Amino acid sequence: MELTTARLCLVALHESDAEALFAYRSDPVVARYQGWYPATCEEALAFIRAQQQVSLDSRDSWLQRAIRRTTDDRLIGDVGLHIPADSGDSYEFGISIAPACQSQGYSREALCAWLGWVFGQLRAHRVHASIDPRNLASVALLRSLGMRQEAYFRESLRLHGEWVDEVIYALLAREWR
Numbered sequence: 001m002e003l004t005t006a007r008l009c010l011v012a013l014h015e016s017d018a019e020a021l022f023a024y025r026s027d028p029v030v031a032r033y034q035g036w037y038p039a040t041c042e043e044a045l046a047f048i049r050a051q052q053q054v055s056l057d058s059r060d061s062w063l064q065r066a067i068r069r070t071t072d073d074r075l076i077g078d079v080g081l082h083i084p085a086d087s088g089d090s091y092e093f094g095i096s097i098a099p100a101c102q103s104q105g106y107s108r109e110a111l112c113a114w115l116g117w118v119f120g121q122l123r124a125h126r127v128h129a130s131i132d133p134r135n136l137a138s139v140a141l142l143r144s145l146g147m148r149q150e151a152y153f154r155e156s157l158r159l160h161g162e163w164v165d166e167v168i169y170a171l172l173a174r175e176w177r
Ligand SMILES: CC(C)(COP(=O)(O)OP(=O)(O)OC[C@H]1O[C@@H](n2cnc3c(N)ncnc32)[C@H](O)[C@@H]1OP(=O)(O)O)[C@@H](O)C(=O)NCCC(=O)NCCS
Pocket: 029, 030, 031, 033, 034, 093, 094, 095, 096, 097, 098, 101, 102, 103, 104, 105, 106, 107, 108, 109, 129, 130, 131, 135, 136, 137, 138, 140, 141, 142, 144
């Protein structure tokens, strides 16, 4: 699966991306509200290698794609989709953008294409994202996509050794259209 937008392409991660992936995913700005962050470049490489085995048939798995800027082919982030364990049509997604490339509309652009594919090709009925409510950049991003808050769970996630709140933002296929 490959998607292109005006400035980006969403494609498979390559082993040569390990250093760049490690650099932004381990950056505290990106890792602060995330459950997974690589401690070493080798861990980032193992993550990329594990992704090579994941397909749309891999139930209860995260399918991750590179977000590459077309002008310089630079890896600027990644986007993920959780393939549900059952055959349901409800998917969770997440996105990360390298700090130097944030606030330039890249996430919004990538997710417009990503959600278009999830609702179009995968015929999803519903998508949702789970975020820490202190993650204001994510709240703004999800709202800008028309997503609405559906749930607020108090201290339901353990992140970086502390219990944190979790907010669920969701969108139905008919709302996307
Ligand atoms: C959340 C994140 C993906 C946003 O990426 P981004 O490329 O900077 O976002 P965009 O530039 O596309 O901005 C999208 C919207 O969010 C708003 N926004 C982005 N960062 C913001 C911030 N720090 N504070 C307030 N609003 C912000 C933008 O103004 C924009 O709104 P608009 O369309 O109404 O103008 C990025 O900050 C990130 O990677 N964070 C760390 C990883 C993370 O927490 N991921 C969880 C996401 S589910």
